[in-house]
Amino acid sequence: MRLLLVEDDSMIGAAAQQGLRHEGHSVDWVRDGHQGEAAVAGGSYDLVLLDLGLPRKDGLTILRGWRARGIKVPVLIVTARDAVSDRVAGLDAGADDYLVKPFDFRELLARLRAVMRRGNLPRAPDDFSVGDLHFETAGHRVVVHGEALPLTAREYALLLHLARRPRTVAGRGEIAEHVWDDRYDPLSNVIDVYVQRLRRKLSVAGAATEIRTRRGEGYELMPSTS
Ligand code: CA
Numbered sequence: 544m545r546l547l548l549v550e551d552d553s554m555i556g557a558a559a560q561q562g563l564r565h566e567g568h569s570v571d572w573v574r575d576g577h578q579g580e581a582a583v584a585g586g587s588y589d590l591v592l593l594d595l596g597l598p599r600k601d602g603l604t605i606l607r608g609w610r611a612r613g614i615k616v617p618v619l620i621v622t623a624r625d626a627v628s629d630r631v632a633g634l635d636a637g638a639d640d641y642l643v644k645p646f647d648f649r650e651l652l653a654r655l656r657a658v659m660r661r662g663n664l665p666r667a668p669d670d671f672s673v674g675d676l677h678f679e680t681a682g683h684r685v686v687v688h689g690e691a692l693p694l695t696a697r698e699y700a701l702l703l704h705l706a707r708r709p710r711t712v713a714g715r716g717e718i719a720e721h722v723w724d725d726r727y728d729p730l731s732n733v734i735d736v737y738v739q740r741l742r743r744k745l746s747v748a749g750a751a752t753e754i755r756t757r758r759g760e761g762y763e764l765m766p767s768t769s
Contacts, residue, residue, distance in 0.1 A: 549579035576600025610637035674752030674766030
């Protein structure tokens with residue numbers, strides 16, 4: 544998933560970004576309210592992690608503004624404000640969920656999954672199959688003929704992105720946005736390198752489902768079971 548983290552605390556922000564990237568998410572991190580608004584206006588995020596106490600503009604004000612303008616991006620408030628009245632205000636302002644700091648990282652991940660399940664985004668169920676690839680998203684596993692593919696977090700994220708819309712071309716720009724983030728170098732061929740690696744692993748595992756190249760357009764996953 545492509546996530547936006549709006550958080551002014553350096554320690555929490557760095558830890559959350561690192562942890563979420565380790566889970567295979569693409570994470571852009573901004574540190575004040577104005578940057579958060581600009582990022583959502585200019586990007587297509589699957590979910591926003593929003594602190595409330597932010598420099599330049601309060602998180603609650605930002606969230607009310609998005610909802611008033613019909614911006615439906617799922618928002619998980621992550622804040623130290625723990626009073627019941629704060630939680631109610633956050634949910635009433637249009638948040639999808641609310642997590643109080645300090646939090647256990649496993650709970651953050653579980654809440655992300657829950658928000659995505661409830662969301663109106665194009666998404667796949669927790670476990671699903673594309674051709675002879677079986678995805679177990681909670682465990683980040685892809686099973687082929689009973690064996691889990693040995694995938695890195697980013698290889699998994701790339702394969703999952705293609706699998707969410709099989710037989711549909713994903714361009715390099717779209718893949719970069721959703722699987723990489725501000726670490727992506729548009730002049731590099733890193734996406735092509737990852738696709739080659741995935742193809743090798745699929746081939747070694749005997750998968751019939753394959754990643755096809757659409758010249759000048761991008762890549763698509765073609766489901767097959769034989
Ligand atoms: Ca803060």
